[in-house]
Amino acid sequence: MTATPGASPTIVLVGHGMVGQRFLEALAERGLTATHRVVVLCEEPRPAYDRVQLTSYFSGRTPEDLSLTDLAFIEEHGIELRVGDPAESVDREARTVTARSGLVVDYDVLVLATGSYPFVPPVPNKDAEGCFVYRTIEDLLAIEEYARTSTTGAVVGGGLLGLEAAGALKGLGLTSHIVEFAPRLMPVQVDEGGGAALLRTIEEMGLSVHTGVGTQEILTDASGAVTGMRLSDGSELATDLVVFSAGVRPRDQLARACGLTVGERGGITVDEQCRTVTDPHVFAIGECALAADGRVYGLVAPGYEQAETAAATIAADEASFTGADLSTKLKLLGVDVASFGDAHGTAEDCLDVVYSDSRSGLYKKLVIGRDGTLLGGILVGDAEAYGTLKAFTGSVPPVSPESLVLPAGAGAPVQLGPSALPDDAIICSCNNVRKGTIREAVTEHRCTTVPEVKKCTKAGTTCGSCVKVLGQLINAELEASGVEVDKGLCACFSQTREELYEIVLALRVTSFRDLLDRHGREAARGGDGCEVCKPTVGSIIASLAPTIGASTHVLDGEQAALQDTNDHFLANLQKNGSYSVVPRIPGGEIAPEKLIVIGEIARDFGLYTKITGGQRIDMFGARVEQLPVIWARLVDAGFESGHAYGKSLRTVKSCVGQTWCRYGVQDSVRMAIDLELRYRGLRSPHKLKSAVSGCQRECAEAQSKDFGVIATAGGWNLYVGGNGGATPRHADLLGQDLSDAELIRLIDRFLMFYIRTADRLERTSVWLDRIPGGLDHVRDVVVHDSLGICDELEALMAAHVSHYRDEWAETLDDPEKLARFVSFVNAPDTPDPVVAFVPERDQMKPDLPLLNIGLRPADEILEGSATR
Amino acid sequence: MTLTLETTDLKVRLRLADDWFTVCDLSALLPGRGVAALLPDGRQAAVFADRTGRLYAIDNRDPFTGAAVLSRGLTGTHQGRPFVASPLLKQRFDLESGQCLDDETVRVTAYEVKAA
Numbered sequence: 001m002t003a004t005p006g007a008s009p010t011i012v013l014v015g016h017g018m019v020g021q022r023f024l025e026a027l028a029e030r031g032l033t034a035t036h037r038v039v040v041l042c043e044e045p046r047p048a049y050d051r052v053q054l055t056s057y058f059s060g061r062t063p064e065d066l067s068l069t070d071l072a073f074i075e076e077h078g079i080e081l082r083v084g085d086p087a088e089s090v091d092r093e094a095r096t097v098t099a100r101s102g103l104v105v106d107y108d109v110l111v112l113a114t115g116s117y118p119f120v121p122p123v124p125n126k127d128a129e130g131c132f133v134y135r136t137i138e139d140l141l142a143i144e145e146y147a148r149t150s151t152t153g154a155v156v157g158g159g160l161l162g163l164e165a166a167g168a169l170k171g172l173g174l175t176s177h178i179v180e181f182a183p184r185l186m187p188v189q190v191d192e193g194g195g196a197a198l199l200r201t202i203e204e205m206g207l208s209v210h211t212g213v214g215t216q217e218i219l220t221d222a223s224g225a226v227t228g229m230r231l232s233d234g235s236e237l238a239t240d241l242v243v244f245s246a247g248v249r250p251r252d253q254l255a256r257a258c259g260l261t262v263g264e265r266g267g268i269t270v271d272e273q274c275r276t277v278t279d280p281h282v283f284a285i286g287e288c289a290l291a292a293d294g295r296v297y298g299l300v301a302p303g304y305e306q307a308e309t310a311a312a313t314i315a316a317d318e319a320s321f322t323g324a325d326l327s328t329k330l331k332l333l334g335v336d337v338a339s340f341g342d343a344h345g346t347a348e349d350c351l352d353v354v355y356s357d358s359r360s361g362l363y364k365k366l367v368i369g370r371d372g373t374l375l376g377g378i379l380v381g382d383a384e385a386y387g388t389l390k391a392f393t394g395s396v397p398p399v400s401p402e403s404l405v406l407p408a409g410a411g412a413p414v415q416l417g418p419s420a421l422p423d424d425a426i427i428c429s430c431n432n433v434r435k436g437t438i439r440e441a442v443t444e445h446r447c448t449t450v451p452e453v454k455k456c457t458k459a460g461t462t463c464g465s466c467v468k469v470l471g472q473l474i475n476a477e478l479e480a481s482g483v484e485v486d487k488g489l490c491a492c493f494s495q496t497r498e499e500l501y502e503i504v505l506a507l508r509v510t511s512f513r514d515l516l517d518r519h520g521r522e523a524a525r526g527g528d529g530c531e532v533c534k535p536t537v538g539s540i541i542a543s544l545a546p547t548i549g550a551s552t553h554v555l556d557g558e559q560a561a562l563q564d565t566n567d568h569f570l571a572n573l574q575k576n577g578s579y580s581v582v583p584r585i586p587g588g589e590i591a592p593e594k595l596i597v598i599g600e601i602a603r604d605f606g607l608y609t610k611i612t613g614g615q616r617i618d619m620f621g622a623r624v625e626q627l628p629v630i631w632a633r634l635v636d637a638g639f640e641s642g643h644a645y646g647k648s649l650r651t652v653k654s655c656v657g658q659t660w661c662r663y664g665v666q667d668s669v670r671m672a673i674d675l676e677l678r679y680r681g682l683r684s685p686h687k688l689k690s691a692v693s694g695c696q697r698e699c700a701e702a703q704s705k706d707f708g709v710i711a712t713a714g715g716w717n718l719y720v721g722g723n724g725g726a727t728p729r730h731a732d733l734l735g736q737d738l739s740d741a742e743l744i745r746l747i748d749r750f751l752m753f754y755i756r757t758a759d760r761l762e763r764t765s766v767w768l769d770r771i772p773g774g775l776d777h778v779r780d781v782v783v784h785d786s787l788g789i790c791d792e793l794e795a796l797m798a799a800h801v802s803h804y805r806d807e808w809a810e811t812l813d814d815p816e817k818l819a820r821f822v823s824f825v826n827a828p829d830t831p832d833p834v835v836a837f838v839p840e841r842d843q844m845k846p847d848l849p850l851l852n853i854g855l856r857p858a859d860e861i862l863e864g865s866a867t868r
Numbered sequence: 869m870t871l872t873l874e875t876t877d878l879k880v881r882l883r884l885a886d887d888w889f890t891v892c893d894l895s896a897l898l899p900g901r902g903v904a905a906l907l908p909d910g911r912q913a914a915v916f917a918d919r920t921g922r923l924y925a926i927d928n929r930d931p932f933t934g935a936a937v938l939s940r941g942l943t944g945t946h947q948g949r950p951f952v953a954s955p956l957l958k959q960r961f962d963l964e965s966g967q968c969l970d971d972e973t974v975r976v977t978a979y980e981v982k983a984a
């Protein structure tokens with residue numbers, strides 16, 4: 001652009017939000033960072049982060065996880081990023097920007113990407129202590145802190161963000177209310193029918209909804225803290241905390257102050273190149289801009305397109321932004337709501353196809369043009385087809401519209417694969433990636449997995465709603481190009497784990513060899529299997545043992561050879577070859593006498609002890625030949641195996657509950673103990689964890705467990721599919737206000753269905769997200785018995801429960817099994833010399849240097865082991 | 869080297885330099901599972917039998933971690949060749965040659981072994 005000859009021209013970006021960051025990337029891609037000085041004024045105390053995923057902070061994502069800014073990128077491109085230094089004024093005559101720090105920067109091009117601010121209705125006491133907005137990480141930190149001392153929260157505004165905020169408050173343990181002025185929730189996205197279905201789902205999640213009422217006043221106590229609010233119908237709602245989510249307004253103050261034209265209802269007026277209509281040196285992009293089509297876009301995808309447009313224009317390339325799609329999918333866990341295209345059917349002469357079942361909270365509407373073109377739609381309760389339908393918008397789908405909205409089971413449901421989509425269909429609307437680009441990533445850039453394609457095309461990197469379709473497309477493309485997508489378990493079996501389970505159950509196969517020789521891949525028959533299929537089949541046989549007539553002890557006969565090392569020694573292998581010992585402490589409840597026994601054993605064997613994250617005690621540093629002696633004492637004192645080693649039930653954590661806690665509404669400790677004793681020893685595709693909390697405060701963290709139970713006044717709520725660990729997931733509600741018997745029956749079915757259909761090493765969280773139909777399907781199967789297998793599932797569990805024996809007690813009784821617990825087959829009493837310990841704090845730790853040195857002369861180490 | 873496992877009075881022997889060193893009774897070996905043996909010079913060997921009764925022995929020390937644990941790994945067949953996977957970080961070692969299948973620069977000693 002207007003570069004002063006000699007000095008390198010300067011681009012100043014005001015606002016380092018999502019769109020600002022994308023703009024910087026677009027500058028770099030076009031080589032503009034090399035020819036220009038780029039200065040960024042960033043108001044927030046941290047560089048750009050993923051605002052769209054803001055709420056995932058509450059499910060464990062840290063601010064660092066949310067960051068969109070790679071500091072290496074900033075450095076590499078010589079970008080001057082000034083964090084925490086907002087622009088205060090612009091002098092368009094002199095072409096300078098003044099920052100809060102006093103810095104004055106000359107610009108050749110100024111780009112405003114200042115985003116929006118949350119609109120707070122002017123009600124009395126709106127600034128009281130306990131009132132918040134929901135826009136930045138700082139807002140969330142403040143809400144989280146305040147919620148610690150609160151029990152109830154209310155959100156003003158029942159739109160997309162309001163629901164997200166209300167879900168977050170509930171996640172923080174607050175009783176949550178939503179107050180919406182319009183007669184239905186998400187009034188912008190859904191119509192009346194969709195609103196009704198949505199209301200049902202939201203209420204089922206335990207949120208209270210008040211529609212058709214406005215907030216008139218925030219009520220406070222003497223100290224000025226929120227105590228409630230008065231609504232327009234005269235009623236009062238008690239609450240400790242209020243979050244305003246009543247819409248956003250463009251942040252155009254800076255622009256106004258320097259005389260740029262803004263729209264009547266705000267927004268910096270720009271043309272199709274995103275240049276302000278007032279000043280050719282100034283651009284505005286993202287939520288602060290009033291686009292050429294007269295709209296201010298509150299979504300990230302149009303902002304990204306504007307960022308690209310502005311960067312292209314600055315590079316003197318042709319580009320224009322003329323408008324964008326407003327498709328959205330709610331990210332709130334457990335609620336499926338999506339709207340896309342012309343959702344309200346505003347086009348002339350269009351027709352609706354509606355499927356509605358308010359009983360199960362389902363509502364699906366498609367808007368179809370006269371010529372059969374799919375124009376848009378609304379999905380509530382089941383947004384499974386969102387990705388595909390959105391991509392078909394604007395074209396005539398290859399099947400009839402009814403078949404697209406009918407639920408599975410009602411008439412022939414059509415699985416409209418993404419392969420039917422035209423190449424120019426937009427798959428990822430956040431990043432504007434077309435199907436053709438994704439296919440090229442596979443065919444030309446040799447990507448074979450979702451993460452690779454994400455990296456190559458940016459598709460799927462923002463809201464994530466397209467990731468599923470992405471996966472389907474990649475597989476379809478790989479298959480089409482002749483790459484066989486082998487779904488087999490390993491090189492020995494072409495079946496999936498689920499298929500092997502069915503074979504073992506139906507044919508009552510009790511031997512791995514039989515299974516391999518009869519059902520394995522041709523080349524693997526007669527062989528020894530591998531480290532993948534052996535433990536997998538070992539686990540399947542163990543889960544089904546009583547039913548198929550296999551031995552119920554994992555170390556019996558051939559089964560012993562299938563077990564991973566931990567199961568083989570009934571203990572957890574540590575880095576120096578020693579083991580840890582974890583006795584079961586059901587529900588975390590333990591009497592002093594037993595604590596003393598553990599203390600004595602640990603002292604006598606010199607073991608390192610630690611309280612685990614699973615509410616029990618781990619003793620580390622046992623040598624393999626010590627395991628039986630240690631266990632003899634433990635079994636004697638009434639302990640049994642804690643299965644810390646197996647892919648099986650770990651712990652059922654508890655909170656003290658009703659017995660002691662002033663808030664508890666049920667006896668959570670007793671229930672935790674009952675559950676732990678019922679499911680102990682149950683071999684499963686991956687480990688299983690559980691917890692029982694005595695009330696909604698959730699001190700036992702049940703919603704992060706594979707199956708978690710929370711006491712209610714009327715019984716128990718069952719949550720499933722939760723996960724801590726690497727990819728945390730909040731559990732979904734499966735059943736409410738269940739009696740003890742109903743709860744146990746539902747868990748029996750759920751666990752057995754999981755064991756039957758999951759992949760190896762697939763936690764319930766991943767399984768729920770993977771299996772076709774997801775939670776709804778699982779609910780159909782285990783609650784409504786849609787497959788007619790519930791009796792069988794219950795019978796399988798009953799067989800497990802009645803055949804349970806403590807693995808360690810049985811091992812101690814069997815000399816043949818015990819004979820394996822030796823250091824050396826030819827010197828059973830000589831300890832492994834590599835297992836040694838050094839003191840640390842008041843205990844000991846593995847002598848790690850010893851592992852590096854080994855015990856042999858140096859020349860022999862090379863020969864004897866590594867040549868690395 | 870192929871033997872029937874029912875023969876109980878046979879001994880598993882390892883070749884060390886020129887001598888055959890007796891490790892244990894053949895019956896102490898469970899097909900598909902290893903045992904550790906202490907050698908006279910302080911080294912350790914991991915000894916295995918596969919389902920056909922074939923015997924294998926390699927150094928017991930896992931070169932990736934330093935722990936003497938290869939005897940406790942899971943065995944299997946990879947493209948027709950027998951291997952053991954380290955129980956710690958799961959690298960696989962060819963049981964006949966000691967070659968690591970996941971890192972070509974790493975190899976452990978393989979011993980000649982027989983039952984007699």
Ligand code: SRM
Pocket residue numbers: 572573574580581582610611612613614615616617618644650651687689704705722723724725726727763
């Ligand atoms: C001992 C303990 C840490 C502690 O000192 O507190 C622990 C230790 C281990 N954890 Fe853990 N985890 C322990 C509680 C947890 C928890 C907390 C909980 O259970 O409430 C979690 C998060 C909750 C969850 O699983 O959802 C946890 C998430 C993991 C994960 C990640 C799982 C995931 O789905 O991402 C792994 C890796 C895996 O399983 O693949 C893991 C794996 C391991 C292993 C087994 C790693 C290994 O293979 O050597 C560690 C060995 C334990 C041992 O040798 O005894 N550990 N681990 C805790 C034992 C609890 C118990 O009493 O059994």
Ligand SMILES: Cc1cc2nc3c(=O)[nH]c(=O)nc-3n(C[C@H](O)[C@H](O)[C@H](O)COP(=O)(O)OP(=O)(O)OC[C@H]3O[C@@H](n4cnc5c(N)ncnc54)[C@H](O)[C@@H]3O)c2cc1C
Pocket residue numbers: 014015016017018019020041042043044051052053054055085086087088113114115116134135136161164251254285286287288297298299300301303328329331463
């Ligand atoms: C909880 C939540 C969920 C959302 N979910 C979705 C979703 O699912 N899909 C979707 O498409 N969109 C969603 N959005 C909207 C999306 O986040 C925005 O559309 C997007 O962030 C807009 O980007 P932006 O860069 O224009 O504005 P912002 O990301 O807001 O960035 C603007 C930045 O400019 C800074 N700034 C303002 N004034 C100045 C100044 N004078 N000097 C320096 N810096 C300044 C601000 O501090 C801010 O950091 C969500 C928003 C929120 C809050």
Ligand code: SF4
Pocket residue numbers: 655656657658661662663664665668693694695696697698699700
């Ligand atoms: S979850 Fe348990 S310990 Fe926590 S407040 Fe409720 S009853 Fe009390």
Ligand code: FES
Pocket residue numbers: 427428429430431459460461462463464465466467
């Ligand atoms: S549609 Fe949002 S990331 Fe693809």
